[in-house]
Every structure is written in C-alpha cells, then in structure tokens.
Amino acid sequence: MKVVNNLTHSVDGLGILKGRAAYTDDLADKNSLIVKVLRSPHAYAKIVKIDSEEALKLPGIEMVLTHKDFSRVPFTRAGQGYPEPSPHDKFVLDEYVRYVGDEVLAVVGSDLAVCEEALALIKVEYELLEPVLDFEKAIDHKSIIHPEPEAHEMFPIGFEPLRNIAASYHMHVGDVEKTLSECDVVIEETFFTQAQAHVMLEPHTVNARMDYQERLVIYNSTQTPYHMRRIISQGLNIPLSKIRVIKPRVGGGFGGKQGIHGEMLVAYVTYKTGKAAKMVYTRKEVFESSYTRHPMKMKVTLGADKSGVLKAIDFHCLSDTGAYGEHALTVFMVVGSKVLPLYNKVDSVRFYGDVVYTNHTPAGAYRGYGAIQGNFALESAVDMLCVKLGMNPIEFRQLNMMKETETSPIFEIMGEGTAGTAMIMETCKLEECVEKGMKLIDWNDKYPSKDMGNKIKSVGMAIAMQGSGIPYIDMGSATIKLNDDGFYNLLVGATDIGQGSDTVLAQIAAEVLMTTMDKIVIYSSDTDLTPFDCGAYASSTTYVSGNAVFKAANDMLEAILVEARRILKSKEVEFDGVLFTNELGETISLIDLSNEITYSEDQKQLSVTSSYVGHKSPPPFMAGFIEIDIDKETGEVDIVNYVSVVDCGTTINPKLAEGQVDGGIVQGLGMAMFENVQYSKKGALISNSLMTYKIPTRVDINNLTTVFVDSYEESGPFGAKSVGEIGIDTPPAALANAVYNALGIRIKTLPITAEKILLAIKAKERN
Amino acid sequence: MKVSEYIKAKDLNEAYELLREDRKNYIIAGGAWLKLSVKSANKLVSLDALGLDKIVVLGDSIEIGALCTLGQIETNELIKQLYDGILVQAVSSIMGVNIRNIATIGGCVMGKFSFSDIFPVLEVMDTTLVFHKQGEVSLMDFLNNPKFEKDILVKIKIKNNLGKGFFKKVAITALDFSVINIACSKTDGLFSLSVGSTPYIASPCYKAMDYINCLSDINLESIKECANKVVEEIKFSSNNRASKEYREELAKVYISRGIKQVSNYEN
Amino acid sequence: MKIKMTVNNQVKIFECEPSDYLLDTLRNNNYVSVRRGCDTTNCGVCTVLMDGKPVPSCSVLTVQAEGKQITTVEGIQEEAEKIGNYFGEEGADQCGYCNPSLALTVYAMKKELVNPTIKEVKKYLVGNLCRCTGYISQERAIMKYLGDKS
Missing domain, CATH: 3.30.365.10 (Aldehyde oxidase/xanthine dehydrogenase, molybdopterin binding domain)
Structure with a gap:
C-alpha cells in the first residue's frame, strides 16, 4: 500500500495552523443578531411570571423569546438516528427549569452588550420546587422532574418519568446467583464515577442566515449535521427541504457536539426574522448548560x-x-x-x-x-x-x-x-x-x-x-466525481471534528484509485452537497464511512475503466492510477481521458455514490x-x-x-x-x-x-x-x-x- | 465589564488623585484578572508611562518596580540568585507564560490573593513595600492593614541577603492555583517559614520559627515538632481544592522538607 | 475612541470602547485566527504576540495595546509553515483550534530559550492547553522545529 498505512500529513492541519478562517464563528455574518440565554439560578422551579417590558425598550433589542413562543413539541437533543432511543423530554423553552443553567428565556439583540443589559432588566418570578440532587434517591422521589404529559419514549426503553426513571435495562445469561453460590472466591465491590466535562477548546457555536432561495442556512459546530437538520425541522416545524446545515472545521467534539445546544433558538430567530443570528456559548455555559459524562x-x-x-x-x-x-x-x-x-x-x-x-x-x-x-x-x-x-x-x-x-x-x-x-x-x-x-x-x-x-x-x-x-443502524456514504485534469472530488457526510477523518477517508480513496493525496479533494460536510452520514460518533467513521468510501472508490474505478475501454476500443484495459493500457499497448492517461469526456466526445460527468451500513x-x-x-x-x-x-x-x-x-x-x-x-x-x-x-x-x-x-x-x-x-x-x-x-x-x-x-x-x- | 474611561496618568500624583476621586476608579496594572475582579469601572488609571517597570540594585536591596511583569522577574539574573531563586520558582509556577507577560508584581501584591504563590516567598525574605503616599512599609504591615488599598504601590524592596531558600507549591495540575504553598529560608543561621493558600493568604509561622530558631541544633525530632507547631499555629480550612486535613498533612511534610533543604540536613 | 497599533507590520487604527479587549477588536477586524477558548485566561487559545511576547488577547484591553506591535499567526506565515510541516509529520494536528496560538508561542519560545530541554519546553508551553492530542506528538514536532536552524 502506498497511501494507506503510510505517513500522510493531515489535509487541513497546515492551513488551520496558518490561521485560515475555518471554524463556525469565523464564518458568521458580521451583522448577526446575538441570541443570549437567561439561565436558571435554581435547580428546579416553575416559571410563574416573566416581565421583559424594560428590556424590550432598550434600543437594539429585537425580541425576547419565552416558552410561550414555542409550540409544545417535545424532542431529544441527543443527535441520534431516528427513531431515537432517548426519551423526547425537552422543549425549546419550557415553563419548568430543571437544573442550574437550564434555559429560562432568550433575548435577541444587535450586540452582546445590549443583550447582557437586557438580561439584567428582565424580572422572572419562580415557584421553587424541591430538587433531586442525589441520584441514589431519585427513584420514587416526591419531586417528579418530568411530570409533563407530552414527554414520551419512541419505543420501549423503560421510560417511567413519574418515577424519575429515564430508562431501564436488564439482561442475563445463565443463573448468576447460582453460579456465584458455587464459586470458591467471590468479591462484591461498589464504584463511583463522576460527570466528566468534554472541554473541547472551541465552545458550542452556531450561526444562521437566510439565503437567496429563502432557505435557512445554518453553520454549526456539530458532529451530526444530518441529525441536526432533522431535529431542527421536527422541533420548529420547518420543512426539511428548507434547511441546509454546513459543518465547517470543528474545534473538538468528543461527543459533546453530537447533540443540540443553541441550534433551535438561533434557527428560530433567523427563520422568523429573516435576519442572520448567532450564538457562541461562554465557557461557563459549556460547563453548566451543555452535557457531561453520565455519573x-x-x-x-x-x-x-x-x-x-x-x-x-x-x-x-x-x-x-x-x-x-x-x-x-x-x-x-x-x-x-x-x-x-x-x-x-x-x-x-x-x-x-x-x-x-x-x-x-x-x-x-x-x-x-x-x-x-x-x-x-x-x-x-x-x-x-x-x-x-x-x-x-x-x-x-x-x-x-x-x-x-x-x-x-x-x-x-x-x-x-x-x-x-x-x-x-x-x-x-x-x-x-x-x-x-x-x-x-x-x-x-x-x-x-x-x-x-x-x-x-x-x-x-x-x-x-x-x-x-452500530451495526444495521449507522450508515455512511460517499460521492466521488472525476474532474477534468484527472483529479477527484470526494464528498462525504462523515464529520471531521478534528479527529482527522477527512485525511483518513481521502487516503482510502487515493489507495483504491491508485493515486496520490493531492488528486483527492475531500469536502465534509454540507447537507445540500454531501451524501448522508450518521455523523461522528460510536467509533464509526473509519469503519463505516471508510467502507462507504472504499466502495465508492471501487465504483469510480469501474466507471473510469468503462470509459477507457470505450476510448481504447478494447475489452481488456489495465490502469495503474495514471495510465490506461490495452492489450495492444495503446494508452491514454487519466488526464487525457478526463479532459476528453469533459470537453471533446461523448461528454459526461463521472460521479458515483455508495453507501455502507455495518453488519x-x-x-x-x-x-x-x-x-x-x-x-x-x-x-x-x-x-x-x-x-x-x-x-x-x-x-x-x-x-x-x-x-x-x-x-x-x-x-x-x-x-x-x-x-x-x-x-x-x-x-x-x-x-x-x-x-x-x-x-x-x-x-x-x-x-x-x-x-x-x-x-x-x-x-x-x-x-x-x-x-x-x-x-x-x-x-x-x-x-x-x-x-x-x-x-x-x-x-x-x-x-x-x-x-x-x-x-x-x-x-x-x-x- | 464596563469601563467609562481609560487614562494614562502623567505622574504618580495624578494617578493618586484619580484613585481617591471615586470609589469606582481603579489603578490598572497588567489587567490579567481585571475582567474577573471588576464588574464596572468609572476610570481605569494606567501607570504605563511612569517607568515603574525596572529591576535595579540599590544599596543592599533589589528593587522591583510595581509594574514589572512576572515574566521580567522570572528571567532576571539577580532574582534567580536570590535565596536559591525561590521568587523565580514561585513566579514561574503561576499560570502560563502568556499571562506572566502581562501580570505585574504590583497587581499580584495589591490583589492580596489568598492563593498567591508570591506572598510566602516575600515573607521569608526581608521585604518592604514602597507606597506613593505612605512610603516604605513592612510587608506584614501591608498585609494586616487595609489602609494601603487606596495608595499606589511604587516598588518592592528585597534585601539582597545571602541565604538558602525553599519553595513548594502543591497544585492539582501545573496550571492550577495552589492547594497549599510553602516557603522556607535560612539567613545567618535563622529560619524563616511561611505557609500560604491555606486557603487563606500566606502567613509567617511565628511560633514555629521561635521554636526552631532557639535550638542549638536540629534533628528529625525537632523538625517534626516544628512542623507540628506550624499546624497548631496556622489556620487551615477546606475549600473546593482541598480539605483542611489534607492541607495540614501537606504543610507538615513540606515544612519538614523545607527545613531540611535550607539547612542541608541529611538523615 | 481610536486606538493605533501595528498589526503584522501594518499600522492600524481601530475604533473601540475602553472596555474592549484586544481579542474582540482583532476578531471584529477579520483577524479570525485569534480565537476564544475559555473566558478565564486559562487556555491560551487567544494568544498573540505583543512586542514579540506571547500575551492572552482576552485579557489585554485594546487601549493597553496602543502603540504596540501585535503579531498574529498571519504575521509569521513562513515560520508557521515550518511548524505546520513538523506537526504534519508527527500527526500533531487534530482539531487545530489552538494551533495558531500554539505556533505563535512556539515561535516566541524559539527566540527566548536557547536549546531548551523537553522539560523546559513543557513548562514554557504549559499555558497552551490541548484536549485532542495528549501533547506528546506536538512536543515531538516542536523539538524538531527548535532544532531546525534553517
């Protein structure tokens, strides 16, 4: 192998290090409205009254969004395939706040300073509820965290909200108690783990704008652009066809960017006002108001x-x-x-x-x-x-x-x-x-x-x-197209979040197509342009999306051989990545072939798309x-x-x-x-x-x-x-x-x- | 953070007048902790133009201008020699290089930060502070007295004594504030001991020093006794970095190790 | 107020408020390689050079930079290219969000420290956090760059 398993520089590392605009906020519209969330100071409370009259008088404040602005469509922010194995228990905004840092309301203004001023002027009255803070005492606690009737599971996951149980599971092989009773040596020990934070260095960031087709374009630091598009569509009742999610370079994810964070609010503001809007989490918000590891x-x-x-x-x-x-x-x-x-x-x-x-x-x-x-x-x-x-x-x-x-x-x-x-x-x-x-x-x-x-x-x-x-669930796909001058575009929905999947996938394509890395131009991910991929999670990209690229590259190989056989008028054509040779020793280079089919004779765009789902x-x-x-x-x-x-x-x-x-x-x-x-x-x-x-x-x-x-x-x-x-x-x-x-x-x-x-x-x- | 005005003072008198003029006027040093410590300011008064960023030897003292950055101090050849370089050790353990290039010794001192790594070291050396109005005062006078808050620190003077020094910072990671910090020195046969970030601001261990400085000779037993006296005398508490009990154990261990090091004690 | 400074050898006049930080002023004026990471001066992502020394631009008021020479990674493209190539060789590129600031700090370190040991390099760069690489590949690349006298 010449490219795979060989030293290959990352395709984006040098440009990023040299400072090119690359990340979501680098690409935000400079005139974006700022969306800023008021976060709950209480672990558990019901919002009784919101007085935003003074805030709305501030010049530059566009709107104040509360739970009354959103229809009660529960969804899950988990960023998984559909139907999700997570309970639908979240509203964009709700009249309940369930942890310190939960969303109370959002202000939308022309700059951060005016938004912060507005937040300070808004008065919220809460009815405090007893919080459940010890997870060992959560089941059947007298406080119920999700009493709302709309919360539901998509299929059985053991969801019992009235007992504060989000999911349950039980499996066994053999009779464990019987086996234990027959063992010579038995130990029983209890272990605890903490709610680790991801601490990706780029905070959660999203911005949106309307394009000239009146479609909602969302730049998003996400691991799951396709799931994001679907969840936003479902949560805000915007047709899927009206949403385009672009994932630029992502400054680390580690799972933290699999889910939804500010996307719903920003998408709502832009769709409603027609104006560009953005949200950049503060580091405190990243810690308090995104996700942690499950303790x-x-x-x-x-x-x-x-x-x-x-x-x-x-x-x-x-x-x-x-x-x-x-x-x-x-x-x-x-x-x-x-x-x-x-x-x-x-x-x-x-x-x-x-x-x-x-x-x-x-x-x-x-x-x-x-x-x-x-x-x-x-x-x-x-x-x-x-x-x-x-x-x-x-x-x-x-x-x-x-x-x-x-x-x-x-x-x-x-x-x-x-x-x-x-x-x-x-x-x-x-x-x-x-x-x-x-x-x-x-x-x-x-x-x-x-x-x-x-x-x-x-x-x-x-x-x-x-x-x-995840077998039979995770799907990746890849599109390869041949350009004149004999280089390829590799379009993948697979989500490079810094782990280097663009480089690895390009290597796989280059190896199959017997070419060098400079002839493979990879692009990820854009829901308008790149084919579907479930996203970067569950250790799936190299294996699942990599297999999709492997298949696509082989399909492209077959497609160019068809053209070469036609041009060289031969049933047997060999290809070494650069040159096609028939049994008579006649040759045509990939460059000439690509130029010919682009400009000269029987013109066509060679393009293949392949998908892979693991078994x-x-x-x-x-x-x-x-x-x-x-x-x-x-x-x-x-x-x-x-x-x-x-x-x-x-x-x-x-x-x-x-x-x-x-x-x-x-x-x-x-x-x-x-x-x-x-x-x-x-x-x-x-x-x-x-x-x-x-x-x-x-x-x-x-x-x-x-x-x-x-x-x-x-x-x-x-x-x-x-x-x-x-x-x-x-x-x-x-x-x-x-x-x-x-x-x-x-x-x-x-x-x-x-x-x-x-x-x-x-x-x-x-x- | 809100700031109405930023003024570069032309001289110390102007800066002093501006500082006294309004409760919400502040002197800005490096600005490293500004956004974390000041919510809104009326006037921020800069001393940048006043040449307070020099390190010089005058007589038997090293004088460090209040606006010297921590980066300047840690690379200064004279300070590297002072008491085995304990001030350099303490300064260079604070955060990263980039912050030390803006944070100033004056800002660190005037902030009276309880986690400060600098105070224990200054306390075990012969240190005085020179203020614009109130002149030269001892370090302990400054620490125990709020009246200097509305004065302007001009420079820090450290006696250029020959002595041995020890500094230890215990922290959870190399970028964290201290769980505890300990400084020891020995000058002309006398020990000086200080413990900081207890989590209170550093304090000299007077009783422990009285004890050990009265002994004609030290041994393992007396070192242990001295460490015990530190824990008896100094107030330790718990916070989110460490418990009281853990801090006390650390203080005992590192005071003992410090005494051994500055006295070249070998088992 | 108007503040004059030199950015990457070009004289610039920025319109700003006394409470504006250099990070925001630079980003608002399209120096987007300077990025925000933490808000508490801990991560190093916003580092720029001020008169050749690494400083956290999130904690330097724009007014404090008046008359200073500010360098972002756009101002050291040749050296960045060298550093970047060593990073490529060692697989030290992951998300890259912190890399422009790390490159600037490494560039300043090369001028400041003479033949530093790996321990000294680690200490100098301790304020440049990275959550992706585990640091070791970066340090292999950095040691190679320090040894590059071209």
Missing part, C-alpha cells in the same frame, strides 16, 4: 474457582442522566456491552439497573461513553479478585480474557438501545497487546512496586475493547499500562509513562491513529486523576470554568508510549477497525490498580486525587 454507581460481583477461572459477573448500574434523558439508555447499555465481553468464558453474567433523572446538568454522549465507567469498575474489581485469589492479575487476564475466533453471547443480546448482533472475533490480538505492553513498561521488573525513599514506583494495567459503529461492529482492543511514582508522605502522583498497545486493525494513518489513542489516554487520565466535579448544596455546578475544572496540562503528562500490533480486519476498509474511543477506557482502572500495587490502598471513587490517596494512607496507618 454512575456500579456494584460488581465477581466469582471464580480456586484455579482462577472467572465464573460469574453480576453488574448492577445506576446512571444519572441529569435533567434530560439524552443517551440515557445507550450509554447505560454500553457499560455492559463494551466491557463484559472482555471476559467471555463465564458461565453466567447479569447486567441491569436504571438511568435516573436528577436536577443536575444533563448527561449525554462523551467519547468512550459507558465503556470508561464500566471498565473502571470491572478492571478494578478484577485486580481485587486477584488479590483474594493470590493470583497475578496479568495471568488472570491471560486465562480469562477474550481471544481471537471466540465470541460472547452478549454481542447478540446487547446493542445500543436495541438488541445486538452476534459476531465472532475475527481479529482480537489482546494476548499480544498484553505481552507487548508488559515488555514496554518493564512489568516484570516493576510489578508491583519499588520503594525509592520518599517515593514509591508502581505499575498497573487494564484491558479494554470498543466497537466500530457487525468489530471491536478494537487494547492493553493499557501505567507507571507512576507516588510520594508516600503527600499522596502526590507523577505519571511517569503510559503504555498503550492497541489492536485497531490496519492503521489507515498511523500517526493520526496514534494521536487518537494519545488524546484518549490523556482525557482518560484527566477523568482518572484531575477532573473533579463539584456541586453546591443547591445543585449549582461549582467546577464551571477552566479555573475550577482542571484538565491535564502538558507538564502533568511526562510520556506516552503508543504502539499498534499487526492486525487485519477483513470486514474493514484495508483491514481497519475503529480507534477513536478505545484510548480513553483504560486509564481509570490502570491508575487505581497502580495505586493499589504501590500502597495496598484501593480507591473506588473517581477521580483518584492525591488527597484521597493520602487520607487513605493515614486511615490505614491508624488501623
């Missing part, structure tokens, strides 16, 4: 026989979806479906629990959703079981983990929001990942720990799996190893190195694949160590700025060692599986295990801070 409580019971064979996993999960139910069920199911199959040889397994509403910032999609929470719980519990078994945790994993050609019944039972798809692991190089990782971190020398005076050095590890798109979701696998130095007297942890050994099939772009893993690891380390989410007693998010919510800096990350094992997934384009999410899963458990290996202290609540470690050391000393 969870997970009770894990593991049973094994004396020889260390894992027999049963019982996994109960309680998930907090906050005030609205975006991704309530899907995230919940992934806790099981992308974690439990790691140990596929158990006799019985059960996974069950509820997703509850609370009056906190809503939770939604976030890279590695469900998997990182479940991985922390299960991979911590496995190490705890090993302690009880007196067994080396690596040997335990080597004995019990998923191997190539094996399967798990869970694949068929659990999908995302629906039943799953049975599949055999055609590629699973976990054994090699573990072995290689042990060497790279020097496990045998460093495990479990080494005393170095004030500090103690230790290692810890965890294994993980993800998926590659399985081959999981990437990885082993993650952390080396840390802990100060025994202060609990402070230095991350010395993080070794990731990954099986993601062929790496289409090895450097960008490494970047996906590295970035995932550091976000995972953020959740594991630094990113503490704090609420006030009244339910307001205190960690609502980069001053109070601490993401890892480059000084906190000494080194990352990321390598890939040889692997070729037949069903993927050029053997590729996904790599976007797998990196984030292992750090919390690997760190927790390393802390235990150093000090014999088990931290079961994220983040694992120096303070928690030191206080646990002191508690241990006292006992």
